[in-house]
Amino acid sequence: MSSNAVLTAPTKSLSPEQLAQYREQGFLIVRGLLGPEEVDRVQRLKQRIEGEVAGADGDFQRDGADYNFERVDLNLENVNSTGQIRHGVLRKIQDIHGSESEFRAACVTENVLDIVEDIIGPEIYYHSSKLMFKPARGGRQKPWHQDFAYWSEQNPNQVTVWYAIDPATRENGCVKTSVGSHKRGLRPHFGKELQLDPTLIPAESIVYAEMQPGDVLFFDVLTLHGSDPNFSEHPRLSCIVDFQCEPTPLRKDAPDWLRQPLRSAGGV
Secondary structure (H helix, E strand, C coil), rough: CHHHHHHHHCCCCHHHHHHHHHHHHHHEEEECCCHHHHHHHHHHHHHHHHHHCCCCCCCCCCCCCCEEEEEECCCCCCHHHHEEEHHHHHHHHCCCCCCHHHHHHHHHHHHCHHHHHHHHHCEEEEEEEEEEECCCCCCCCCEEEEEEHHHCCCCCCCCEEEEEECCEECCCCCCEEEECCHCCCCCCCCCCCCCCCHHHHHHHHHHCCCCCCCCCCEECCCCCEEEECCCCCCCCCCEEEEEEECCCCCCCCCCCCHHCCCCCCCCC
């Protein structure tokens, strides 16, 4: 990651130069923004959840969160082989923010919200969240995409916050971004997963966001990004929270907390 897209915590807020840098490049890493206590909270949460779902044979929903599993091929010489397969490897938990207080305590801190406020303004609402497991020896890639493609009818004044809980390296599939790609707006996506043609992304624009536990990546929801498969011996645990400037249109039966700001100009 280019040094001009990195700052070191602790920080109350971004300087004008740092904010201009974020606006220009579409992303920014803050080193050590989560302390050891927050990182340990998520590691303990992972261990508890893995014990609770051990033996699951497919995706399911629990307490409003969606649990997603993947098949991981242990034959790294030929990832398309039909050899030894691990079934039911937990890949991600979608919308975990509402069901797990330990996730909220680790990820929705005042230090994080201070920087989010600098980026999107004083009205901050929760939009979505994930706990991403990216298992060792075969955790799958995430194709190039823009987060805004999944909810393009909403206000784009949002920021995605990506928290490293394990070391994130090129070997275990760290996030990769395309510098300045947010300036061109929403691109046409294709496929069930909504992805972009990687051949259209200039190689010289690609930056790998290698991070240590506690480092936090902030990026625009229009910034092109993705990640490679994890063929290493090391898992890559991470958290993701998307924050927005206004509440998401909700069903009538949605919980009340989704309608309340995490922070507002009025001090809520």
